[in-house]
Amino acid sequence: MLKKFVSIIQKYYSNFARNPQAVRKSGKPLAWVTSFVPIEILYALDIEFVFPESYAAVIAASSKGDHYISKAYEMNLDSSICSYSTCFNGSFFSSSGPRGIPFKPDVLIATNNQCNTLPGWWNNLSLELDVPVFVLDYPGEEEPEANIRDYVKRQHRDLIAFLEKMCGTKLDESKLRAGISNSREAIGRWKEFLDLRRDYYISCQNSFDYILPLIVARCFDETKDFYHEFKDKLKEESPILAGEKRLLWHGYPLWHHHKRYIDKFESDSIKIIADDYSSWWNLEYSGPSWEDELAGAYNYTYLNRNMEFKKRFLASLIDYYTIDGIIFNANKSCKRESALVLPLKESVKKPSVIITSDMVDSTVLNKGSQNLAYDIFGEIL
């Protein structure tokens, strides 16, 4: 299993180099994309892609996040904005990073189906790098749905035309269908893994780390194959849960933390057994054509849904995993998540606590208040 994981990640990092003057081997066009770009389209056009947000998480996990954030300040990016962007820009424009830096892209593609911050960041990169940017606008829920579907499908067609012109190739529809099928299957296996967590203790660290192929390579054959083996392997290694208090981690991982979450909340009798972040890539590809499948999957991402949906989703997690308490992570960088923590907290009928942190910037986490929260929450439970 681990071999397949390493192979996927190695292939992904072939578009990175330690020497900024290095030349790419593949010679294929390269796109920098945000996490919820319909990469199946790029796959069908034989365009390679890297995910700067994901790389910011990797940088933070190597304990270099704060260093590169400070580099970004020197480039006129303020500390108040998304730390994925400050960390990545700080690394890229100072030509260093734990796995080198990605090659300069031929095109930048951003979506707003997780937040409106990313198109702004991509516009910033476009001007800094003098590379064209393409923004996809996904409105989220609306009635009547046909208006959104048409709007989104036309944008996908525009993206295809734009990329075909740029690459001088035509979209391979059979490859696109295969890519969608791979994504659907990989996500299906991942959901089975998430379901297992009801009965087996599989730490958040495992789910936060092993979701990486689903983010950066979901439409590839090898990713689907990896997730086939993945759940069975983890099941073998994970003790069955019995008689313990069961907690849910809500919000982003702390990439700078050695466990990716605050493990102080756990003890012999209390376990964080589930999280909502691991479900964010559970895209639903459905509809009569590939155009409908892509429009539905990428318009209705979890992060693009409204408050009522998010409340219902949280309630379903609490119910399915029989959760006893919730740790809400109010992530400074992600306004769409952190500002809604309070109404979400008020909607649940379980003990819960809010911690304030940042996914990349380790200085935001207040250790004193975190310890206080841990003590009080432990007593309540």
Place this chain on the structure above:
Amino acid sequence: MMTGRRLLTISNYIPEELIDVERFISYSGRIRINSFCTYVQNFIAKTIDDPNITGAVIPNSCDSIRIAYDYLVNYTGKFLYQLKHPLIEGENAVDYFSHELKKLKGALESHFNIALTDEMIKERIDESDKKMRRMKELYDNLNSLSYSDYLQCVNNSFTDTLANWKSHLNPESKKANTNEKKIYIIGPFLTDLQIIHLIEKFGGTIIGDYITNSQRFFSTALVEGGRHDNDVCRYIAGRTLAKYPSPTLNNFRRMIDIIIEEIRAKKIQGVIFIYQMFCEPYEYVYPALCKCIKAADVPLLKLQIENTMNQYENIQTRIETFMNCL
């Protein structure tokens, strides 16, 4: 048209051609959310707290304002409508936005039991055209006006009905002073006139801007185009999206080109970039804008506002120093 109903809003994307909406200017409320735009926090608080506000029409321009809708749905039973405008440009965007405007029109008619006929809307389009042309006329004569007086008049017109615009857009003239330094300001909806007073106090005269409640608002008056008599909503959608872009429209290049061209044409001596703390759209455009303004050899001051009372000593010092250096 909407007499007796006060709908609050916060963006140029909510077209006055369709309805009278009251632009949010200021309020100091009880809502406090960490690391979150204080301007939007105060908008949320006013919508909840002010008994005279009937409801709000809220766009989806940035993350803060998207959250405002979800937040308000949770905490008030007032009329709330989220107008989803496109974050891209082009024909597809205009088609989509015209559908959205028709839905907004339907929601208003249904909730308030009123009829917004095409004839009424066409009259409002004509009135809005006159208002924008008057704003443009004033803007073109900023040399002989006090900018703070001009902006006060404009802001007053934004909190009144469209029919009353003429009673507001009459700033007093002033004598042109050739010793004053020519300043250009960039930023979001500027409610805080104390900053403008400080710039003027220290010898600046603002003769150009790229802010939401001035040039960016009336820039549609500069766009030539035919009237869609058979589809008023599509016409409004087209002209709304044709306004000079905000950073939320994802066309930084066009925004920067417009600014640099005007700075050069007006021989501007200093630029002041005013932005709200935690306002990501303006933060992301700043690095490239900064490079282009410096390449044009014009000094630039970045000024952060937090909508708090204790910020002025710091702001005063920064403006005074900047003006002295020009």
